[in-house]
Amino acid sequence: MFTVEERDRFRKRLLARAEADDTVVGAAFTGSYADHEGDRWSDTDLVLAVRGDLTPTLDRWTGWLYDDLGARHHWDLSVGAGVIRVFLLPGWLELDLTFAPETEFGPRGPQWRTVFGRPRPLEPFAPPDADTLTGLLWHHALHARACIERGRWWQAEHWISALRDHVITLACLHLDLPSAHAKGAHLLPDDLSAELATTLVRSLAAEELHRALTAVVAAARTELAHSRPELATRLTPMLAELTNTPVT
Template identity: 65%
Template sequence: MFTPEHRDRTRARLLAHAEADAAIVGFAHTGSHATGTGDRWSDTDIVLAVRGDIAEAAGRWTAWIYDEFDARHHWDLGVSGASVIRVFLLPGWVELDLTFAPEPEFGARGPAWQTLFGTPHEQPPFPPPDRNTLIGHAWHHALHARICLERGRSWQAAHWINALRDQLITLACLRLNLPTAYSKGAHLLPAEVTTPLESTLIRSLTEPELRRALTATITATAAELDHSDPQLAARLTPMLTELT
């Protein structure tokens, strides 16, 4: 895998290319590198302020990254406003997350931001995940896990049990004001949250084991609901218990 020196050289070449590109009027690091909390394994998150056509700039930079770094693959994570977020895999397992933002959308939406050049504009912060939606996903996943067990679909049941645990972790992080995306705050959760989760792990795809794991996951979910929204927990917990 990559070394920190390899990754840093990649960042320096990206910055030099941006400074030489008349259409790029801003360059910022985001993620852990911007806050000084990165480590040997941190990836590279960059936002480019684009003056002009976003698609043209993204296409031109994509071709250059393949030529310059011998990129192996890329895909679009999605869009935020008119911005394009493109994720590249470079040799040595260097991950490059490159956002092409219209000039007016160039600016911090959270604390992880470091401007190297250009003028950032004030942006609304990223909204937290909606608690009601997370709770909805939780009971949805629990229900479908049980249905899959009744149908004898063990792999699909395992999928829904694991997905239910993901919702539970995100709910706990949201309640405790920890990072919610991609379980980034999971390692900061207290033991009273994480210890019960150990029993939710699936050890085999036998029906008794899947039912045991589902029961453990529903039990942990009900406990988190009681912390997050006691009134809603009083309505949902009896129904969730029916699935165990």
């Protein structure tokens, strides 16, 4: 694994190259390194503002990361008119390198530290939609129950675990905690964390899957009662029917 010193040297090389690149007119750190030093496991998130067509700059940087820094793999995510190219480097160094047009160089969240260039005021990324997440709760619960009845154990486990993820996201939203990728899950109240711990699937036996489904549906009912009480009144009897548990 990489050392902190290796990661710091890597970041300095990235910034030196960005400052020497005539097509790069801005650079900023995002992620944990933007507002503090991160920790032993923090990766590197760097945004580059690119003048003109992104493709030549993206190709040139990709070649450099493979030829000079030994990158092992990369994959892409789209963000507006830009591209996030995610690199894996030796020692398990991860680089999330965003190539953004000048007009889309700016913070969309609180974690942003400009190194050089002029950031633009941009709309923040929209939070997850609570209505969609609520719909996924009952959808996943229904499909988990069907998979248990069909004897599709792995698929049942998939739906149960996905349902738990959405309960965590909804809880983080209503408590104003970071909601993406369970980043605020460790800050949830102890009683909710304890309830969520009972939802973990411990084996693929039908009885265990039904127990875990019952537990995660109970957690979903608890969350809805806190965040969407009117909707919880409508859905609770149906969710209870799905797991054959009494309405309380």
